[in-house]
Amino acid sequence: MPGEIDLSRLPEHIAIIMDGNGRWAQKRGLPRVIGHKAGMEAIRKTVKYCSDIGIKILTVFAFSTENWKRPRDEVNYLMNLLTEYMRKEVGTLHHNGVKIKILGEPDMLPAQTRAEIQEAVILTEHNRGLQFNIALNYGGRAEILKACKKLVRCINDGSIDIDSVDEAMFSNLLYTGNDPDPDLIIRTSGEQRISNFLLWQGAYSELMFTDRLWPDFDEKELRSAILEYQSRDRRFGALK
Numbered sequence: 001m002p003g004e005i006d007l008s009r010l011p012e013h014i015a016i017i018m019d020g021n022g023r024w025a026q027k028r029g030l031p032r033v034i035g036h037k038a039g040m041e042a043i044r045k046t047v048k049y050c051s052d053i054g055i056k057i058l059t060v061f062a063f064s065t066e067n068w069k070r071p072r073d074e075v076n077y078l079m080n081l082l083t084e085y086m087r088k089e090v091g092t093l094h095h096n097g098v099k100i101k102i103l104g105e106p107d108m109l110p111a112q113t114r115a116e117i118q119e120a121v122i123l124t125e126h127n128r129g130l131q132f133n134i135a136l137n138y139g140g141r142a143e144i145l146k147a148c149k150k151l152v153r154c155i156n157d158g159s160i161d162i163d164s165v166d167e168a169m170f171s172n173l174l175y176t177g178n179d180p181d182p183d184l185i186i187r188t189s190g191e192q193r194i195s196n197f198l199l200w201q202g203a204y205s206e207l208m209f210t211d212r213l214w215p216d217f218d219e220k221e222l223r224s225a226i227l228e229y230q231s232r233d234r235r236f237g238a239l240k
Helices: 021-027 032-053 065-069 072-095 111-124 140-156 167-172 219-231
Strands: 013-017 057-064 099-104 131-138 184-187 206-209
Touching (some): 057 065, 057 072, 131 140, 206 219
């Protein structure tokens, strides 16, 4: 039927920059933190929809290395919200076969948040359904720099021959490891920039920007994005 998603041509990996929580709250005369709480429901809906239709990997940009610059009260609220999300949702995610993977440097997060994350990762590590990547304390430049340092150390200790270094080898040193690159990167709230997200991995991703604020992002919006993705001609620099 016209307008129906072709399930045989789904993007394998969808990544989302979840933007607009604060503006969503401010438009309603509410504190910014209420927007973050509303955004959690959008995450829940998005994960379920991706799992239901057969998307293999969903990556969400939850907390960047730059987000530490926000007011302390807001950062603390975000950490508590993340702890609450993991505690409440991990059972359902595990039941549905979702595998949780963390991208970034979670060591800087509060101890309770780290504990909930680690428990969720361990519980779901053998699941075979949707892989749910959560980018926490994540920055694309920091990720690339860390991979470069790993590579230099391996070359210096002789475990890697510099002439054998190629893109595939370097990709495996990133937080995403063996994950396929995102086919589709979506950013909500009307902003049209990548904001230090998946800089290496997104080299050939299809980019989509929507004016919808993240808490209002739902299955209909994601379905529209996938339909738009399926209408595009991906040539990766070659001719058709």
